[in-house]
Amino acid sequence: METARARGRLRSSGKARPEWRTARLSLRVGQALERAAVYSFLLAVAASTVGPFLIMVSVSLTHNIRFITFPIKLIPNPVTLENFQTLFSKTMALRWLWNSFFVASVSTLGGVVTSTMAGYAFARGQFWGRSLIFTLFLGILMMPSTALIVPQFVVLSRLHLVNTYAALIGPWFASIFGTFLMRQQYLGIPRDYDDAAIVDGANLWQVYYKVLLPQLKPAMATLAVLRFMGNWNDFLYPLVVTSKANMRTLTVGLGTVARSGGDAGLDMAGAVVGFLPTFFLFLLAQRYLIQGITLTGLKG
Amino acid sequence: MGVASQRRRFLRKLKSSLPWYPFIFINIVVFVVFNFVPWISMLQISFQETDLLSFRKFVGLGNYLALFQDKLLGVALSNTFLYALMYVPPTAAFSLFVAILVNRKIFGAHIFRAAYFLPNITSISVICLVFLRFLSPRPDAPANYLLGLLGIPPQRFLVSVEQALPSLARLGLWESFGYYMLIWLAGLQGIPSELYDAALVDGASGWRLHRYVTIPLLRPTAAFILVVSTIGALQVFGSIYIMTGGGPVYATTTVVYYIYQQAFILGKFGFSSTISILLFLIILAITYLQGRYLRFGEEVY
Structure with missing residues (x-):
């Protein structure tokens, strides 16, 4: 395959010399060298992205380790779970883990459901204020979220919602990005489906729920994965709207203790607990995640 | 007669509109x-001096004038732009380079892609927990040990005034290049293969092929990546909060960290709202300029 292409290249460039055979040989050697160079580069980069996580896992399973020093034994002897025992019995990690799971699940569910609803209205509905609201939403999507962090806290503190799940979930309960994504999906479904159902006596909710929603499952999966990961990894907003340690999400909780610089084994055990949920979701739903990113170029 | 038909049309329109509002109700409330109420209150408190609890004083344009006098804000702005400069071009270039390499038909390409994407799906706290240890100034810490193998003396990384910000920018590259690689790949796969065949016939090969076919055709992708990564860089916060706390000696205090500090550590909600408005305007201006200059969203062929 490769040599055939190389031959074609030689021929088409009109340089079929008498030393054709040696040219082909040196080309093959050159290609092999280039290939080896490419592979070693790609492997080195992969080692840099995967290596730190391997070391993280290894250190978390090591007995009584204060610092991470090189050279390191990747498989500790003995392998111990005592760091995880300490983590769950002596720190708030378990509470944070529960907070994160609860907040991310409700946020994801809410965001996906409201996106399919609003997307339906914007794709099919004719109502007053439609284009105005649509333009406003587009404007928000373009806005840098960090600029609003202070006034969002001000509003939540006036509503006495600081340190509540409502504050952590609230802004995630609707997704403008998701609304646009779903609207695109509805626009790809012929209106004949709606019309046929309406002729049969269905109302808008029945059309939405029974006719159109089943056709949106792949897009909903994509959005759900993006939202869950986005919420799990969110840092600034949950940091600002919680101040009590028992209301922190895992990401924020780990972030606030990271610099206390205690036992490396305990720190890495916390890191592993923060790492595994998104890692498993990535393994399970890699297809949806990558599809979502390459389709839209956006996360969450 | 005319009034009656107008009224009838109004009622008909109202009747057809009403069933749709429940579908967007929750979106509107959120x-x-x-968004809406915070915007109003941001404008409102930017004219006040308040800690939200004990005192509230109208100061007119005081906070806006203070923007020009606050020395630390100047430091924060220059740190933010420096960070963007140290982060955006290397990240865009490196992720493009990697994307071109993994776009070939090579064995295990999808495994490489997944491996490169791994830091991107991991939370910033986990990354910082790991790299606080890796970038420790100890000579036997991982980063310094590996540099030692190359004959480079131990570095102080995050505890050094000169190295802290570049270290964070490099960490940002490490964390996000996999994401931009995916965007580049989507762009690369959108280039029709006939164009490569045509260039091959014309005698182009190797990197010249990329120079004359790939790179010009990737301009829309490049525009997107530069805009998105710049917006991200101007809002960097997590790694700074967790790893350096804005230090040493304000060397890594960026605008968003400064906003956070002013509001949530010093209780100056008025002034921090004013800086938030400034940040918003800066990002708006940069996005607009980049979009215009790079002709964002335009098709090339």
Whole structure:
């Protein structure tokens, strides 16, 4: 395959010399060298992205380790779970883990459901204020979220919602990005489906729920994965709207203790607990995640 | 007669509109509570001096004038732009280079892609927990040990005034290049293969092929990546909060960290709102300029 292409290249460039055979040989050697160079580069980069996580896992399973020093034994002897025992019995990690799971699940569910609803209205509905609201939403999507962090806290503190799940979930309960994504999906479904159902006596909710929603499952999966990961990894907003340690999400909780610089084994055990949920979701739903990113170029 | 038909049309329109509002109701509520009202209150408190609790004083344009006098804000702005400069071009270039390499038909390409994407799906706290240890100034810490193998003396990384910000920018590259690689790949796969065949016939090969076919045709992708990564860089916060706390000696205090500090550590909500408005305007201006200069969203062929 490769040599055939190389031959074609030689021929088409009109340089079929008498030393054709040696040219082909040196080309093959050159290609092999280039290939080896490419592979070693790609492997080195992969080692840099995967290596730190391997070391993280290894250190978390090591007995009584204060610092991470090189050279390191990747498989500790003995392998111990005592760091995880300490983590769950002596720190708030378990509470944070529960907070994160609860907040991310409700946020994801809410965001996906409201996106399919609003997307339906914007794709099919004719109502007053439609284009105005649509333009406003587009404007928000373009806005840098960090600029609003202070006034969002001000509003939540006036509503006495600081340190509540409502504050952590609230802004995630609707997704403008998701609304646009779903609207695109509805626009790809012929209106004949709606019309046929309406002729049969269905109302808008029945059309939405029974006719159109089943056709949106792949897009909903994509959005759900993006939202869950986005919420799990969110840092600034949950940091600002919680101040009590028992209301922190895992990401924020780990972030606030990271610099206390205690036992490396305990720190890495916390890191592993923060790492595994998104890692498993990535393994399970890699297809949806990558599809979502390459389709839209956006996360969450 | 005319009034009656107008009224009838109004009622008909109202009747056809009403069933749609429940579908967007929750979106509207979330928008009002978390965007619209905060916008109004940001403008409002930017004219006040308040800690939200004990005192509230109208100061007119005081906070806006203070923007020009606050020395630390100048430091924060220059740190933010420096960070963007140290982060955006290397990240865009490196992720493109990697994307071109993994776009070939090579064995295990999808495994490489997944491996490169791994840091991107991991939370910033986990990354910082790991790299606080890796970038420790100890000579036997991982980063310094590996540099030692190359004959480079131990570095102080995050505890050094000169190295802290570049270290964070490099960490940002490490964390996000996999994401931009995916975007580049989508762009690369959108280039029709006939164009490569045509260039091959014309005698182009190797990197010249990329120079004359790939790179010009990737301009829309490049525009997107530069805009998105710049917006991200100007809002960097997590790694700074967790790893350096803005230090040493304000060397890594960026605008968003400064906003956070002013509001949530010093209780100056008025002034921090004013800086938030400034940040918003800066990002708006840069996005607009980049979009215009790079002709964002335009098709090339």
